[in-house]
Amino acid sequence: MAIRKWHLKAIVQKCISVFPNPERVNNVFQRHVTQGIELDDDHFGYKIEHARDHISYVRRYLNTEQELEILELGTGWYPIIPISMYLSKVGKVTSIDIQSWLTKESFITALRKFKEWRELDKLSLFLTEIDDSRWSQLMSIEAEPGHFSLEEINEIIGLQTLLLDARDTDLPEDSFDFICSNNTFEHVYPEVLKGILTEFKRLLRPEGLMSHFIDLSDHFAHFDESISIYNFLKYSKKRWRIIDNSIQPQNRLRWKEYLDMYGSVGLPITEEETRKGNLDL
Structure with a gap:
């Protein structure tokens, strides 16, 4: 063979x-x-599509007059979901993972892909309600990244990253309005995933919502x-x-x-x- x-x-x-x-x-x-x-157009495309759909579910099922508390499973290298939530004024993201992949370099790479797609009039096909002042803030970071640390950038967009076991987060009960993941569940073995879902049920507020994409x-x-x-x-x-x-x-x-x-x-x-x-x- x-x-x-x-x-x-x-x-x-x-x-x-x-x-x-x-x-x-x-x-x-x-x-x-x-x-x-690598954050090529294909990679960015399916990530921004996930962001669009998450935001669509939030708008459809949740009261979005106030910004939400959001939990993301799987931080990864590129914070496409947190940036999208920030630009769309949906909420602040706590992103959890068992490994630390996000760097200042990968964050700036993501910002430059957002900029590229907006200049090509492609971003508006996915993010229809971008806040202009927040966009300007991110573009100032992209233009002069040396003036900001990763921690400062995360603070600006309301992103908190945590390294922990999603089955036992030690986070307060009923602390999130929205919990999401993007092609993560398929990499988690059943007994572990069941524990994660049990923990998410504890963390989700009574009127909250979860949205998970699975490949x-x-x-x-x-x-x-x-x-x-x-x-x-x-x-x-x-x-x-x-x-x-x-x-x-x-x-x-x-x-x-x-x-x-x-x-x-x-x-x-x-x-x-x-x-x-x-x-x-």
Whole structure:
């Protein structure tokens, strides 16, 4: 059997997973080999689309006369959601992760992509209510980044980043109006995800809302076009444990399993949207 690109990536990530500080080693691998964390137009596009949809749900279901307290699961490298919430005057974001990826450099990279898309008249297709004074504030940071530290930039947009276990945040009960995530759930194993949802239920205010986007596809297919987005489903649990890795784990849960998990922790579902895949892929 011929070795495919995804086989090589799986082997490399499996090897990296046994290194000390494997996430940092993988960060170097992605940045310099696969370019998997570059903020290109495709990457920014799906992130800003998520921001648009989160904001749409907020406007539809919550009272937005006052700015909200927002919790984001998965800070990542580029604060697209927090910047969008700031520009749209939706609320202040507390973003939690188990690794620290956000840097001043990556923040400025994100600002420059916002600027580029606005100059191309593309940003308004996603963010329809940008506050001019807040935009000017961000552009002053983008123009002279040396005058600001990352901490100062975060404070300006109301972003607080925390490194903690989302199953046990030690944050006050009923402290958030809106909780969101972006293609994060699929990387969390079921027993851990159930604990996270239980904690989110505790943190969410009685009239609050959650919005989570989940990518159900085989992520190796993003790297290797020779396989389908369903490729990982053909492997047994035992075989998949050998292939899977702690760097970018994939739980392979299907949509109904997420719905069942919501039900098991007592979380009601107000609205759901699925995008059907192509079975011919």
